[in-house]
Amino acid sequence: MTAGVILYSFYEISTIIIRIFTLCYIPQHHSPTTAMSWLLAIFLWPWPGFLLYAAFGSTALPRERAERHEAMLRALESGRAGVRKILDDESHWLPEELVRFGALGKKLGEMCITTGNSFDLIDREEDFLARLCGDIDEAEKTVHLLYYIFVKDEMTAPLFDSLEGAAKRGVECRLLVDALGSKVFLKKDAKKLKAAGVRVEKALPPKLFRRTATTARYDLRNHRKAAIIDGRIAYTGSHNVVDPSYGGKAGGRLWRDLTLRLTGPVVLQLQGVFTEDWYVETGEIPSVEKSFPRPLRTGQAVIQTVPSGPSYPWQNYQRLVVSALHGARRRVVITTPYLIPDDELIHALETAALAGVRLQLVIPERSDQ
Structure with a gap:
């Protein structure tokens, strides 16, 4: 038997095995539309399709990472339960439709509806950065930042100064950025912040095939944008820390974003989201005493935080x-x-x-x- 015949036989047998395996596996782990697309690709081009599926097909997290996520949820449960009881006891006046919708959010994201909040809507990058810098300048205990794109440029430079100043005052400053979205910052400007005392960590370092608790697919990114100061003030929305013309100057594009500045009990929910991500990436739980003060009511807004992503299985x-x-x-x-x-x-x-x-x-x- 020639080498050509052996290779041809191996190819034919392997493609049959690939088709049978994927026909049994993929429909059980994807929606019908997604499963049909992957199966079509694999049946037409077995080996290329199978390799692409192995690299990009599954959004499931590595077991070690999923275990850290579950451990963090358990660690936060006692505090969450206390806040939940305070808030649930006062939710009887909410409309039935809102209570029902909130119950769905609570089931999906493990966080209940909160009352007694206030918020400001910020639609300009300059205003967002100015207010965030002002709050960081007045921080006393903790500053926690979580961003997909974090870049030092002419517009964002004051935020870097505020972070350095807070860290030098003894404020615990933690910065978690996406490994790909903020790769320029991680290479160029992270060292200076670290030298000032800011804890800087990267989220989801990419790896093509074999992944661990702290690595992920290239296309699986942490797009969250949040800032929490002293457990009392939070920012979340679509603003990244970057000039709004970033990446769009050549085509004349300009990003239009919105961010909420929040106070009230909902801030502790965003603190929980940051704490979970920080723990998954570093194995460290920030001080509960400093990060989770007793919730204060500051207004009448009803708000609920519902985190999403591969860690949460229900879309x-x-x-x-x-x-x-x-x-x-x-x-x-x-x-x-x-x-x-x-x-x-x-x-x-x-x-x-x-x-x-x-x-x-x-x-x-x-x-x-």
Whole structure:
């Protein structure tokens, strides 16, 4: 038997094994639409399709990383339960629809509806950075930042100064940035912050195939954007720490973002999200006493934090949006830079429109993708 015949036989047998294996495995771990796409690719091009699936097909986290996530949820449970009891006892006056929607969010993200909050909506990068710098300058115990893109440029330089100043005053400063989204910062400017006393860590360092508790796929990124100061003030939204023309100067594009500045009990929920991510990446739990003060009521806003991502198996964000669409009575406004709806979301939009709900969908005229 020649080498050519042996190679051909190996190829044919291996492709049969690949097709049978993926036909049994993929439909059990993906939605029908996603499974059909992967199976079509693998049946047409068995080896290339299989290798692509091995590298990018599964969003499941490595076992060690999933175990850290579960351990962090358990560690936070006692504190969460206490806050939950305080807040649940006062949620009886909320509308039934909101209570039902909040119950879904609580089941998906382990965090209840909070009352007694206040917020400001910030739509300009300059205002966002100025207010964040001001709050960091007045920080007394902790400053926790979590960002996808963190870059030092002319606009963001004052934030770096504020962080250095806070760390030198003895404030515990922690900065967690995505390993790819902030790779320029990690190479150029992280050392100076570390020298000033700021703890800097990278989230989800990429690895193509064999992954560990602290590595991930190249396309699996931490896109969260949040800042929590003293457990009393929080920022979250779509602003990254970067000039808003970042990456778009050549095409004349400008990013338009919104951020909420929050005070009240909801701040502790965002602190919990940061603490979980920090623990998963570093194995360290920041001081509970400093990070989680007793919640203070500052207003009347009703807000709930619902984290999502591969650590949460129920597609939290999509389920909440679909549930909200089904519960809508008068008007729905959706603003998003990227819209790739699946059948479930399309059906929910159609159903709402047929029921007489006014729908407004705001998307870019020209996308960057």
